[in-house]
Amino acid sequence: MSDVLLSVEGLTRRFDVSKPWLNRVIEREDRQFLTATADVSFEIRRGETFALVGESGSGKSTIAKMIVGLLEPSAGEIRFDGQKMDFASGAAMRALRRRFQMIFQDPFASLNPRWRVGDIIAEPIRTFGLLRGAAIGKEVGRLLDLVGLSARDTEKFPHEFSGGQRQRIAIARALSSKPEFIVCDEPTSALDVSVQAQILNLMRDLQDEFGLTYLLISHDLSVVRHMSTRIGVLYLGRLVEIADAKRLFVEPQHPYTRMLLDAVPDLALSGRRRTPVTGEIPNPITPPPGCTFHPRCPHVMDVCRKRTPASVGTASGQAACHLLTADGQNEARETTL
Amino acid sequence: MAPVHKSGPLLSVRDLVVEFPTRRGTLRALDKVSFDIAEGEVLGMVGESGAGKSLTGAAIIGLLEPPGRIAGGEILLRGERIDNLPREKMRRIRGRRIGMVFQDPLTSLNPLYTVAEQLIETIRTHMDVSEKEARKRAVALLDRVGIPAAARRIDDYPHHFSGGMRQRVVIALALAAEPELVIADEPTTALDVSVQAQIIDVLKEICAERGASVMLITHDMGVIAETADRVAVLYAGRLAEIGPVRDVIQAAEHPYTVGLMGSIPTLTQTAERLTQIPGSMPRLDAIQQGCAFNPRCTRAFDRCRVERPDLIARGEERQVACWLYDPAKEAQDV
Ligand SMILES: Nc1ncnc2c1ncn2[C@@H]1O[C@H](COP(=O)(O)OP(=O)(O)OP(=O)(O)O)[C@@H](O)[C@H]1O
Ligand SMILES: Nc1ncnc2c1ncn2[C@@H]1O[C@H](COP(=O)(O)OP(=O)(O)O)[C@@H](O)[C@H]1O
Ligand code: SF4
Ligand code: SF4
Ligand SMILES: [Mg+2]
Ligand SMILES: [Mg+2]
Numbered sequence: 182m183s184d185v186l187l188s189v190e191g192l193t194r195r196f197d198v199s200k201p202w203l204n205r206v207i208e209r210e211d212r213q214f215l216t217a218t219a220d221v222s223f224e225i226r227r228g229e230t231f232a233l234v235g236e237s238g239s240g241k242s243t244i245a246k247m248i249v250g251l252l253e254p255s256a257g258e259i260r261f262d263g264q265k266m267d268f269a270s271g272a273a274m275r276a277l278r279r280r281f282q283m284i285f286q287d288p289f290a291s292l293n294p295r296w297r298v299g300d301i302i303a304e305p306i307r308t309f310g311l312l313r314g315a316a317i318g319k320e321v322g323r324l325l326d327l328v329g330l331s332a333r334d335t336e337k338f339p340h341e342f343s344g345g346q347r348q349r350i351a352i353a354r355a356l357s358s359k360p361e362f363i364v365c366d367e368p369t370s371a372l373d374v375s376v377q378a379q380i381l382n383l384m385r386d387l388q389d390e391f392g393l394t395y396l397l398i399s400h401d402l403s404v405v406r407h408m409s410t411r412i413g414v415l416y417l418g419r420l421v422e423i424a425d426a427k428r429l430f431v432e433p434q435h436p437y438t439r440m441l442l443d444a445v446p447d448l449a450l451s452g453r454r455r456t457p458v459t460g461e462i463p464n465p466i467t468p469p470p471g472c473t474f475h476p477r478c479p480h481v482m483d484v485c486r487k488r489t490p491a492s493v494g495t496a497s498g499q500a501a502c503h504l505l506t507a508d509g510q511n512e513a514r515e516t517t518l
Numbered sequence: 519m520a521p522v523h524k525s526g527p528l529l530s531v532r533d534l535v536v537e538f539p540t541r542r543g544t545l546r547a548l549d550k551v552s553f554d555i556a557e558g559e560v561l562g563m564v565g566e567s568g569a570g571k572s573l574t575g576a577a578i579i580g581l582l583e584p585p586g587r588i589a590g591g592e593i594l595l596r597g598e599r600i601d602n603l604p605r606e607k608m609r610r611i612r613g614r615r616i617g618m619v620f621q622d623p624l625t626s627l628n629p630l631y632t633v634a635e636q637l638i639e640t641i642r643t644h645m646d647v648s649e650k651e652a653r654k655r656a657v658a659l660l661d662r663v664g665i666p667a668a669a670r671r672i673d674d675y676p677h678h679f680s681g682g683m684r685q686r687v688v689i690a691l692a693l694a695a696e697p698e699l700v701i702a703d704e705p706t707t708a709l710d711v712s713v714q715a716q717i718i719d720v721l722k723e724i725c726a727e728r729g730a731s732v733m734l735i736t737h738d739m740g741v742i743a744e745t746a747d748r749v750a751v752l753y754a755g756r757l758a759e760i761g762p763v764r765d766v767i768q769a770a771e772h773p774y775t776v777g778l779m780g781s782i783p784t785l786t787q788t789a790e791r792l793t794q795i796p797g798s799m800p801r802l803d804a805i806q807q808g809c810a811f812n813p814r815c816t817r818a819f820d821r822c823r824v825e826r827p828d829l830i831a832r833g834e835e836r837q838v839a840c841w842l843y844d845p846a847k848e849a850q851d852v
Contacts, residue, residue, distance in 0.1 A: 236710040343798050373566035373737065373799075378781035378792035385791065400711055407783035407792070430785055444715040446740030448767065448784050457719065458712050461682050 185263075186362060186394050187225040187248070192257035194218040194243050198466060215466050217243040219418040220257070222492075225362075230388070230395040232405040232426070234441070235415030238465055241398045243418075245366045248396065249283045250274055261362070279309045282355035286367035288347035292339040298325075298350055299335035305358035324353040328383060345376035352383065356391075366398045381408060402445050406430055411498070414438050417465055417473040424498035434500040436478045472503065482516070484508045526597050527554035528731050529578070529699055535590030536573050536582065536755075538802075545802040547573050548755045550591065552829065555699065560722065560732040562746030562763065564739060566799055569752040571735045575701045577601070578733070579616055580608040595699070614644040617692030617730070619721070621704040623684035626691060627676040633660070633687050634672040637694055644695035659690040663720050682713035689721055693728065700725055703735040718745055739782055743767055748835070751775050754799055754810040757829060761836030771838045774811045809841065817842060 199205060199212040218240040225231040233241050246252035248259055250266065259266045261281065267273050282305070285291040292301055302321045306312050312320055322332030328349040339347055348368060355363055365384070369377035381404065387393060399405050405412055405426070412429050414422045414437065422435040433439045443455040460477035463469055469476050475485040485503050493505040503509025536548035548570050555561045565571050576582050578593055580603070593601040600611060612618070620626055628636060637656035641647065647655070653672075660668035663686040665679075676684055685705060692700055702721060706714035722745050725732050734746055742749050743763060750760040751772065759772040770776045780793025797814045800806065806813055812822040821841050829837040830844060841847060 236712060345798060374739075375566060375778055375781045375795045376798055378783075378794050379796075381783070382791050382794055401783075402711075403783040403785055406785050407787070440712060442785070444712045445785060446715065446718075446738065446744045448740045448743050448782060449786050451786075458715050461680050461713055462710060 184226050185224045186227045186261070187396070188223070188260045189244075189248070190222050190258050190260075192218055192221040192244065192247060192259065193255050194240075194247060194252065195255045213466055216418050216468075217465070218247070218254075221415075221418075221420050222257075223413050223420065223423060225394060225396060226410075227361075227394055228388075228392055229410040230397055230408050232397040232399065232409035232412045233415055234399060234402060234405050234412060236400060236441075236462060238417075238462060239415040240418040241400075241415060242366055244415075245283065245364045245396065245398055249281060249364050250278065251283075279305075279311075279358045280360055281362040281364065282358060282360040283364045283366065284348070284351050284355050284368045286370050288344055288351050288371065289339075291351055292347060292354075294339055296338075297335065298337050298339065298342075301339070301350060302354045302357050305354065309358055311358065320357070321353075324357055327356070327387070328353045329379075343376075344372050345379060348372065348380050349383070352380075352387070356387065359391075360393075362394045362396070364396045364398070367400070368397075369404065370399070370401070377404070384408070402430075402441060414441070417462065417468050419473065419501065420492070421474070421502070422495075422498065422500040424495065424500075428497040432496070434495045434498075434505065435502050436480055436504070437474045438500075440477070472501075480504055482509055482512045484512050528557050528559075528596060529555040529733075530594040530597075531574070531578065531591070532594070533591035534574070534577060534588065534593065536570075536577055536586060537589040538586050540585075542803070546589075546755065546805075547586070547802055548577070550828075551752070551755070551757050552591075553750050553757065553760055555731050555733060558726070558729050558731055559748065560725070560734055560746045562742035562749040563733060563735045563752065564737060564742055564749060565752035566737065568799060568801075570755040571737075571752055572703050573755075574752070575618075575703050575733065575735055579612050579618060579701060580605075581612075610644075613640060613697070614695045615698050617695070617697035617700040619685070619688050619692050619700065619702040619705045621707050623681065623688045623708075624676065626688045627684065629676055632673050632675055633679075637672070637691060640691055640694045656690075656694070659694060660687070662724060663687070663690045664716070665690075681709055682717060685709060685713075685717050686720060689717070689724065693724060693730065696728060697730055699731045699733065701733045701735070704737070705734075706741065707736070707738075714741075721745075739767070739779070751778070754805055755802070756810055757837075757839060758811070759836075759838045759840075760829070761832070761838075765836060771832060771836070771843065772811075772840050773815045773817050773842070777814075809839075 194217050196215045196217055198215045235241050247254050253268050261277055299321050302324055303317050306317055321335055325332055325334055330349055369380050397408055409426045412424060412426050413420050416437050422438050433442055440458050444458045471487050472485040472490050475481045482503060490501045490503045490506050492499045492501045532552050534548055534551040538545045538547060551574060563571050577588055588601055592599055634656060638652040641652040641655055657669050657672055660672055665671055665683060665686055706717050709717060718741055736742060746763050748761060749763050749766050751758045753774050759766060759775045770779050777793055777795035783792060795814055808824050809822040809827055812818045827839045827841045829839050832838055832843060
């Protein structure tokens with residue numbers, strides 16, 4: 182049994198964002214494409230929590246949707262437990278589908294408002310034919326118990342629950358097909374901090390109990406730091422750095438990671454000195470050439486404006502920055518001479 | 519300029535009650551909220567969704583949405599009541615003496631007018647200056663809040679600006695008439711992480727420069743920690759605790775604040791589990807008798823279920839609404 186449960190290689194997704202044909206003809210515009218995910222590669226090990234962080238529009242949800250098969254990649258491949266995910270083959274995808282599940286940000290939108298909680302949770306059990314008859318009801322009760330609700334809640338509708346309780350229902354549903362891998366897309370972003378703590382603790386407990394592997398997606402660095410073993414940082418659809426969760430915050434290698442860290446308000450009142458954060462995320466339809474972070478980067482060099490930096494190995498992962506590539510280091514040497 | 523009374527607070531909110539009459543009875547959304555904001559001070563107001571933060575701000579500036587209404591208490595600006603002013607008088611205080619910044623910059627900006635038109639109109643409504651002078655001030659203000667090429671960009675429409683730049687424009691607009699107080703309600707919640715810090719910095723600096731006090735409403739304790747002088751914690755429409763930021767964050771006293779602080783993950787902590795407060799904040803129609811926090815409080819005792827605790831002074835600067843700090847109880851416990 183390999184140590185790697187999920188691997189993603191050169192994953193790319195483009196969206197056609199062109200205006201309608203007639204407008205394009207009249208306004209003499211070309212088709213326009215937005216690259217939401219660009220050449221992303223990473224591996225998730227069995228039993229770990231791998232996190233993807235990034236600001237809005239960085240491509241987090243697009244990656245999550247491709248991994249669970251809700252969106253087809255434009256290029257690249259995804260392997261689950263060594264097996265290539267083949268979007269063309271319905272049967273192969275169905276067999277894989279039982280083994281992973283997804284939890285979404287918005288517990289209000291992700292639960293069907295007209296279904297009773299019991300049916301919502303039982304749906305994956307029925308779809309995959311895992312149990313029959315009375316055993317289903319018993320299993321639903323057990324799952325509700327597991328996530329801190331009660332078997333009496335089976336008959337209720339989603340609107341009768343608070344945001345945090347709805348997220349518990351979503352978790353119970355995700356667990357019902359006994360998956361090994363759960364993709365959690367901003368699972369607590371819509372919740373208050375005290376409720377977030379309940380959900381994060383629950384996710385931890387369930388991971389310990391069932392040996393789950395998580396892909397956790399969040400824009401909140403503190404949440405990611407608390408929950409994960411390794412972290413990937415996204416900027417404009419590209420993975421700029423991957424590192425062990427503990428190392429990333431101690432010695433960020435990529436200038437964007439450093440900027441993100443400097444943007445987090447300091448609750449510890451440590452008075453740590455920080456570089457003021459500058460600039461905003463550019464329009465993803467017309468990203469800057471070369472390193473897409475270059476207009477905001479305090480270390481920008483000529484080569485950054487021309488060539489996209491390749492990923493280079495670092496002490497605990499990898500980073501894509503010319504400060505670490507041979508090209509960049511040559512230029513840095515020349516300018517200091 | 520209004521006369522400066524260095525002695526009293528700039529803003530004083532006393533026993534503020536806000537109610538919403540509904541078909542199923544009257545909902546009390548704010549219940550006897552009291553606090554002061556001193557000259558030049560930044561007061562943070564935190565609480566979970568629905569705690570009453572925005573309503574507190576709206577009541578102060580006289581913008582409660584009907585049928586919501588102030589059903590008790592008073593609000594004083596430099597010692598003069600502003601909660602019972604005629605609509606027209608209140609309208610003049612808004613913008614001139616109290617500036618506002620909301621979560622969504624587009625609610626504060628009119629999409630049909632250029633930024634120049636909106637800034638100049640605000641400046642000239644409240645101050646006696648020529649069109650030319652107003653424009654000069656507007657450009658200087660935009661420049662100050664960090665809009666590059668302000669003299670040129672001032673003639674653009676709001677939708678030509680990015681989200682962060684729009685919020686900078688709103689801050690310029692809020693400060694255009696040199697108000698004494700700025701109420702900022704979740705000014706960065708709609709913005710990207712890397713933009714939030716920039717906006718908070720601009721807001722803080724420019725208010726400090728001009729000596730304006732700030733009431734900063736947010737659910738983000740980190741923002742409060744870095745920005746505010748004092749913080750007020752709201753729970754179910756009541757003030758749980760108020761005091762200097764450092765005291766409240768590092769040594770919270772109210773059991774709710776203690777739980778809240780422990781539930782926030784940070785970049786430095788190493789604990790495996792977060793502190794957990796059981797349950798969730800009650801809806802307005804289900805607030806328990808006695809202390810509103812009692813069903814979730816691990817330290818609750820009989821009195822908490824019957825009698826509501828008022829704010830109890832803890833030294834010079836702190837107040838906590840919790841029976842654990844009742845001098846009579848403390849004496850008895852010793
Ligand atoms: N028009 C209304 N009718 C009835 N109740 C209302 C109305 N407006 C607000 N409330 C209630 O008043 C309470 C406080 O609302 P407020 O908007 O001030 O909360 P908040 O702390 O700002 O929350 P959030 O963080 O979600 O903005 C809530 O319970 C809310 O449901
Ligand atoms: N269906 C779509 N059509 C066009 N653009 C899309 C679509 N889905 C996502 N995008 C764009 O792709 C980029 C990444 O989106 P997403 O993955 O949702 O970001 P986030 O990190 O906020 O979850 C964004 O610029 C977004 O606007
Ligand atoms: S490649 Fe250049 S511009 Fe990009 S992050 Fe590295 S130094 Fe900065
Ligand atoms: S008054 Fe009682 S119930 Fe309320 S916070 Fe204090 S100890 Fe807890
Ligand atoms: Mg998303
Ligand atoms: Mg609000």
